[in-house]
Amino acid sequence: MSSINWKEKATALKAAGFDGRAFVNGARVAAQDGATFDCISPLDGSKLTDVARCQKADVDAAVKVARAAFEDGRWAHLSPKKRKETLIRFADLIVKNAHELAVTETLDMGKPVSNALAVDVNAAQNTIRWFGEAIDKVYDEVAPTPRDSLALITREAVGVVAAIVPWNYPLLMTSWKIAPALATGNCVILKPSEKSPLTALRLAELALEAGIPAGVFNVLPGYGHEAGAALAEHMDVDCIAFTGSTAVGQRIMQAAAASNLKRAWMELGGKSPNIVFADAPDLDAAAAAAAGNVFYNQGESCNAPTRLYVEASIKDEFMAKVAAHVAAFTPADPLEGDTSMGAIVDDIQMNSVLKYIESGKNEGAQLIAGGSRTRIETGGYFIEPTIFVAEPHMTIVREEIFGPVLAAMTFDTEDQAIALANDTIYGLQAAVWTSNVSKALRVARAIKAGTVHVNQYNDDDITVPFGGYKQSGNGRDKSLHALDKYTELKTTWIKIDNA
Numbered sequence: 001m002s003s004i005n006w007k008e009k010a011t012a013l014k015a016a017g018f019d020g021r022a023f024v025n026g027a028r029v030a031a032q033d034g035a036t037f038d039c040i041s042p043l044d045g046s047k048l049t050d051v052a053r054c055q056k057a058d059v060d061a062a063v064k065v066a067r068a069a070f071e072d073g074r075w076a077h078l079s080p081k082k083r084k085e086t087l088i089r090f091a092d093l094i095v096k097n098a099h100e101l102a103v104t105e106t107l108d109m110g111k112p113v114s115n116a117l118a119v120d121v122n123a124a125q126n127t128i129r130w131f132g133e134a135i136d137k138v139y140d141e142v143a144p145t146p147r148d149s150l151a152l153i154t155r156e157a158v159g160v161v162a163a164i165v166p167w168n169y170p171l172l173m174t175s176w177k178i179a180p181a182l183a184t185g186n187c188v189i190l191k192p193s194e195k196s197p198l199t200a201l202r203l204a205e206l207a208l209e210a211g212i213p214a215g216v217f218n219v220l221p222g223y224g225h226e227a228g229a230a231l232a233e234h235m236d237v238d239c240i241a242f243t244g245s246t247a248v249g250q251r252i253m254q255a256a257a258a259s260n261l262k263r264a265w266m267e268l269g270g271k272s273p274n275i276v277f278a279d280a281p282d283l284d285a286a287a288a289a290a291a292g293n294v295f296y297n298q299g300e301s302c303n304a305p306t307r308l309y310v311e312a313s314i315k316d317e318f319m320a321k322v323a324a325h326v327a328a329f330t331p332a333d334p335l336e337g338d339t340s341m342g343a344i345v346d347d348i349q350m351n352s353v354l355k356y357i358e359s360g361k362n363e364g365a366q367l368i369a370g371g372s373r374t375r376i377e378t379g380g381y382f383i384e385p386t387i388f389v390a391e392p393h394m395t396i397v398r399e400e401i402f403g404p405v406l407a408a409m410t411f412d413t414e415d416q417a418i419a420l421a422n423d424t425i426y427g428l429q430a431a432v433w434t435s436n437v438s439k440a441l442r443v444a445r446a447i448k449a450g451t452v453h454v455n456q457y458n459d460d461d462i463t464v465p466f467g468g469y470k471q472s473g474n475g476r477d478k479s480l481h482a483l484d485k486y487t488e489l490k491t492t493w494i495k496i497d498n499a
Helices: 006-016 056-071 081-095 098-109 113-137 168-185 198-210 224-233 246-258 285-298 312-323 347-362 414-422 439-444 482-484
Strands: 022-023 027-029 037-040 049-051 149-157 160-164 185-189 217-219 239-243 263-267 271-276 307-311 366-369 386-389 407-411 429-435 451-452 487-495
Touching: 006 098, 022 056, 022 198, 037 081, 037 347, 049 198, 056 160, 056 185, 056 217, 056 224, 056 263, 081 098, 081 113, 081 198, 081 414, 098 113, 098 168, 098 224, 113 429, 113 482, 149 414, 160 168, 160 224, 168 185, 168 198, 168 239, 168 482, 185 224, 198 217, 217 224, 224 246, 239 246, 246 451, 271 414, 285 312, 285 407, 307 312, 307 414, 312 366, 312 386, 312 482, 347 407, 414 439, 429 439
Parallel strands: 160 185, 160 239, 185 217, 239 263, 271 307, 271 429, 307 407, 386 407, 429 451
Antiparallel strands: 022 027, 022 217, 037 049, 149 487, 366 386
């Protein structure tokens, strides 16, 4: 990794120029009215390219293309084996173009290039490969009917799927949506975030090269209130899958209900609790996880454990251990191979995070690390890793910040820890650290969250579902459970003549 000259690769990519046009029916196209918006790099505030600003007319055209592709069966009617082979070729092409995709992700979104390559690109190809391999290994059902009947329960593709993905893991979140949707035979219209659209557009070209037919996978860059809203309201979109904020997810579900009752799957915000008991088996590992999983990806992760609850008897010892990890996440040039924290995605998000930090100070939270913008001379959007000792009522504890800000608090009893953990509108992930297995299971069962980690935080795999309780959304990404979102169950009841 350290031997790769990422800056040289970035310079070459910028010199060649990025194509910001939409991708519809197998070709790059401008927005129908010619509108564009600037794609700005958070590394230095420079403009990377113009990106098509797709709106309702573009959505209508893309849906028409996707509907035609679905109905004529150019993808849906292929044998499972053929779809599998195509998706595996798609994954292979991601691997072949891994360096280009990683540098593009870094320039566009700001994350360290080492993370973009090792995590985002690798996980994206693995997700597409895994769902490709799953296609011919998922069986339908035969119901236990009387002898004079045969009932077949089969899964069928929903049809036209709209996928709206966020800016924090553009390539990875795209793969989580499109892989199961394509595997099950659907046609997809992807709307990437306007903050980081470039890898999604490149991905569409690779999909076509792999053999996914034109019209099956389309990408419309644009703003959420324009292209995103048009997809949610469209009468000929059968399913919409979204990852992003809870507020936007609520609007999408309302639009889905008010239009054609399209299936709506929301993976939304989080404010995950991390509970550390005094009997944790390894306080050093717990401290490393507490810091690393909040400061990773500049804190721009919906599942980050941003609420830290420490048993009061070990508070000072443990917080000193957590604070010792801050230096390892000093923001630096994301194009250096050893950088661990990069740039916030844009100036809007940077200013939002800084306002939350100010609110923490104003409400009386104790600032023990960070708290300021840094690397201002670069023109980029960098914030120091920040740690507060806070109180449960404070804004930095209640609201999702989506930046490198950790709020730590104390508790005295197991019941108090559970109550504090559940005192949130969210329920995405959580963690508990203890040597007592019974305590770990009691707490895990009591916490309302889609995933509860025990004595670790970052273990993950494509084989397990990702999603939340409460206002963290519905449905699940990853694992075979994701196939349920993009298929309909059909019962075919056959009368058997016993004459």
